[in-house]
Amino acid sequence: MSAASAVVSGAGGGERIVRPEFTGSAREYFRIWIVNLFFTLITLGIYSPWAKVRKKRYFYGNTRVDGDTFDYFANPKVILKGRIVAVVVFVTYAFAAELYPASAFAFWGIFLLLLPWLVMRALTFNARNSAYRGLRFDFTATPTEAARIYIGMPIIVALTAGIAFPWFAARQKAFVVSRHALGTTGFGCEISAREFYAIYLIAGILLFFLTVPLAMLMGFIAASQAIPEAMSWAGIAVPMGLMYLSYLGVFAYMQARTTNLLWNGAYGPGMRFSSTLSAAKLARLYLGNVVAIAATAGFLIPWAVIRTLRYRLENLAITIEGDSVHEASPALERVGATGQEIGDIFNLDLGI
Numbered sequence: 001m002s003a004a005s006a007v008v009s010g011a012g013g014g015e016r017i018v019r020p021e022f023t024g025s026a027r028e029y030f031r032i033w034i035v036n037l038f039f040t041l042i043t044l045g046i047y048s049p050w051a052k053v054r055k056k057r058y059f060y061g062n063t064r065v066d067g068d069t070f071d072y073f074a075n076p077k078v079i080l081k082g083r084i085v086a087v088v089v090f091v092t093y094a095f096a097a098e099l100y101p102a103s104a105f106a107f108w109g110i111f112l113l114l115l116p117w118l119v120m121r122a123l124t125f126n127a128r129n130s131a132y133r134g135l136r137f138d139f140t141a142t143p144t145e146a147a148r149i150y151i152g153m154p155i156i157v158a159l160t161a162g163i164a165f166p167w168f169a170a171r172q173k174a175f176v177v178s179r180h181a182l183g184t185t186g187f188g189c190e191i192s193a194r195e196f197y198a199i200y201l202i203a204g205i206l207l208f209f210l211t212v213p214l215a216m217l218m219g220f221i222a223a224s225q226a227i228p229e230a231m232s233w234a235g236i237a238v239p240m241g242l243m244y245l246s247y248l249g250v251f252a253y254m255q256a257r258t259t260n261l262l263w264n265g266a267y268g269p270g271m272r273f274s275s276t277l278s279a280a281k282l283a284r285l286y287l288g289n290v291v292a293i294a295a296t297a298g299f300l301i302p303w304a305v306i307r308t309l310r311y312r313l314e315n316l317a318i319t320i321e322g323d324s325v326h327e328a329s330p331a332l333e334r335v336g337a338t339g340q341e342i343g344d345i346f347n348l349d350l351g352i
Helices: 026-042 048-061 076-099 103-128 143-159 165-178 193-223 229-264 279-295 301-314 338-345
Strands: 005-009 015-018 063-065 068-072 130-132 135-139 180-182 266-268 271-275 316-321 323-327
Touching: 026 048, 026 301, 048 063, 048 068, 048 076, 076 103, 103 130, 103 135, 103 143, 103 180, 143 165, 165 180, 165 193, 165 229, 193 229, 229 266, 229 271, 229 279, 279 301, 301 316
Parallel strands: none
Antiparallel strands: 005 323, 015 316, 063 068, 068 130, 130 135, 135 180, 266 271, 271 316
């Protein structure tokens, strides 16, 4: 077999389940994180592309699937060039919007028209710089497909006053997964928009019944004269804390359910994915992370990141059926990082 192909095989041509694992540790990642933070600060952000690549290589190199880990090949200099362009665009936008407020509409109009291109460039850059068993990933969407997802569907969401958002979220996540490929082997993803609607509806109901009584209690306490002035802060802080915990629980529920739905609908030639995240366990994990990070002034961020990643991977499984041969794509052109960095600057979530 050529070096440009890889085999995933089942025992005796049968079926087996493979579970990804993370072999790194919070102590190892802390050393990478603190060095990245230090050099990024003293270089006023210039080191950040090197920090980004170093971080990704650590996570890729410590994520093991079926005995092999992933590779990340991005060049920090390419990311730095893209980041410089992104910063110039952002600064231009900020100054123009301050001097000529009406120009903000023109900037956002241009941004929305360029959004499909930004999505394609960002996802293609990340995919083509990622590899498994010597084969690079790819993102194969066309501009028309990206425009339909990132321009056409948001217009429908706006026209329906947000009612169509769960439908858009389901289609966007399925689009990202199904346009990825390992070499020439494409993946697929089928997600039920009806199930996404059910998740969002339940989350909305939970959030309403958890936060509205707390907001009413906070208003009642603020208007009441029964609490001593020295303790009045508690009347605001306690309900606010409970409201935050409510939001954290609902967020964990949505994350667990939508992630499970996404991976349970993902597949490839000879393989199926599945996810079994628990909303209750994820909520406890998030709560522990928040408490630990707050109590240590942020120094336990690496521990929280590793803890969350390990839990997600422990609940992800790949069912492999028979033998699958994945061939390398013969024509993968280099892609600049401008789209990815502009997306980062404007806090644009382009992934899943």
